[in-house]
Amino acid sequence: MTEKTIRERKRGSGAQLVYETLREEILDLALAPGTPIDENQLAERLAMSRTPIREALVRLAGEGLVTQLPNRSTVVANIDFFNLHTFFDALTLMYRVTTRLAGEFHTAQDIQSIRARQREFARAVEGQDALAMIATNREFHAAIAEAGRNPYFTGLFCRLLDEGQRILRIYYSSFNDQLPHRYVVEHEQIIAAIEARDVNTCDRLATAHAEQIVQQIQSMISRGVSHNMPL
Amino acid sequence: MTEKTIRERKRGSGAQLVYETLREEILDLALAPGTPIDENQLAERLAMSRTPIREALVRLAGEGLVTQLPNRSTVVANIDFFNLHTFFDALTLMYRVTTRLAGEFHTAQDIQSIRARQREFARAVEGQDALAMIATNREFHAAIAEAGRNPYFTGLFCRLLDEGQRILRIYYSSFNDQLPHRYVVEHEQIIAAIEARDVNTCDRLATAHAEQIVQQIQSMISRGVSHNMPL
DNA sequence: CGATGAATTTCTGTCGACAAAGAGAATACA
DNA sequence: TGTATTCTCTTTGTCGACAGAAATTCATCG
Numbered sequence: 001m002t003e004k005t006i007r008e009r010k011r012g013s014g015a016q017l018v019y020e021t022l023r024e025e026i027l028d029l030a031l032a033p034g035t036p037i038d039e040n041q042l043a044e045r046l047a048m049s050r051t052p053i054r055e056a057l058v059r060l061a062g063e064g065l066v067t068q069l070p071n072r073s074t075v076v077a078n079i080d081f082f083n084l085h086t087f088f089d090a091l092t093l094m095y096r097v098t099t100r101l102a103g104e105f106h107t108a109q110d111i112q113s114i115r116a117r118q119r120e121f122a123r124a125v126e127g128q129d130a131l132a133m134i135a136t137n138r139e140f141h142a143a144i145a146e147a148g149r150n151p152y153f154t155g156l157f158c159r160l161l162d163e164g165q166r167i168l169r170i171y172y173s174s175f176n177d178q179l180p181h182r183y184v185v186e187h188e189q190i191i192a193a194i195e196a197r198d199v200n201t202c203d204r205l206a207t208a209h210a211e212q213i214v215q216q217i218q219s220m221i222s223r224g225v226s227h228n229m230p231l
Numbered sequence: 232m233t234e235k236t237i238r239e240r241k242r243g244s245g246a247q248l249v250y251e252t253l254r255e256e257i258l259d260l261a262l263a264p265g266t267p268i269d270e271n272q273l274a275e276r277l278a279m280s281r282t283p284i285r286e287a288l289v290r291l292a293g294e295g296l297v298t299q300l301p302n303r304s305t306v307v308a309n310i311d312f313f314n315l316h317t318f319f320d321a322l323t324l325m326y327r328v329t330t331r332l333a334g335e336f337h338t339a340q341d342i343q344s345i346r347a348r349q350r351e352f353a354r355a356v357e358g359q360d361a362l363a364m365i366a367t368n369r370e371f372h373a374a375i376a377e378a379g380r381n382p383y384f385t386g387l388f389c390r391l392l393d394e395g396q397r398i399l400r401i402y403y404s405s406f407n408d409q410l411p412h413r414y415v416v417e418h419e420q421i422i423a424a425i426e427a428r429d430v431n432t433c434d435r436l437a438t439a440h441a442e443q444i445v446q447q448i449q450s451m452i453s454r455g456v457s458h459n460m461p462l
Numbered sequence: 463c464g465a466t467g468a469a470t471t472t473c474t475g476t477c478g479a480c481a482a483a484g485a486g487a488a489t490a491c492a
Numbered sequence: 493t494g495t496a497t498t499c500t501c502t503t504t505g506t507c508g509a510c511a512g513a514a515a516t517t518c519a520t521c522g
Contacts, residue, residue: 001321003467011474011475011476039503040502054504062294070505071242072504073503088334089384101320152390155387156386242483242506245505269473271474305474
């Protein structure tokens, strides 16, 4: 299926291909949390040696997407439902900080990029496509973070957004209520505040937006415990 | 010198050894920023194959301590003096957040650990040992972050502290003035605020402390431009 | 003498192989 | 039947080797 039938690969692209493939499968929950990753199997599937695969696994481990057990198999990182509050704390703060910095440092080009992402998000909401909403929402906020020009915050924020994507995917079927349209409106307000370089309003709106999202996730979890609760 | 004459190494410790060795040398500036890292040379020095060395390099790249140039040598990460403000922003915010969370979530055992680190820092200040001050100060704040119980913040903070350690090492000879004792006092105040679970005071003290440090680094840089200014 | 281009050398990315560690199966024992 | 022990098999960590890129050297030309 996903195999690369073409044996001709550019030098240096091997590990990158494995990295991107695994990353996508992990974030899409095609590989469920806790799933062991067999190096030999992957090597066969992607038609390459174990060396580039191990390199990709080390990178993914550095980003917290997989957990490497010494002398034992690497597994897809579990979602720690018992310490979600630390995740929410970090996510909320990064929402605030990146939006505030975007208000301070953005360029005209950043605004264009952010607006483009917002259009994609609005389109996903119109189309009732929950999976697309999750993805485009991520890109929208990543674009804002990029405009803030602080790689430390952007790095942590993107990592948190990825983690959040996995959580949201678990409950994405609950995503068809009236809330998404509210997000579109809030996004528009955030864009306006950034463009006006009103950092305090950026901060306030980002805080409110983050709390909305956190609350939605929490209600999804409390309503959907039946789905699956991995320990 | 640093070679491992003992050929008997435990399985799985190879990459770990390379990682720790390189990390220490990078943070101590034994390997200057921009220095290319030759895999073969390292393999010979540490008496092992290139495989575990490459694994360690990938990990270090994930933490931003080295930069991997495709099909070209890996180099020790440069210090971006032109964008130091992003570093200061992130560092200050993490000082605040981790100290605040420590005030909220610390246990009695955390306090013991923090106090122990503070004693080590005070000893370094008494002994006028600038290098020890840098190291023990890092450990003091890392202990506080640990007490805050948020791995996302702790992770970013430790990374920033490492980056800061490299910057401070460049100017550590300027570290023999009267300021360090002030840090000891401020540390004591921070400990008291954490122990009293007074999160607002934690926040205020951490902010002031961070600004102190940022100011000191900036004055070191402006005074010591003659040292070396890698572009 | 400086610049351009080809040949050589060096170093990285990938491969297949092997040995140790762990997981699982089979056996012995209570 | 349940538990402990040994053996086997699977899987990881490391190795040496090779091919492709890049850097370097060297030769040629203006």
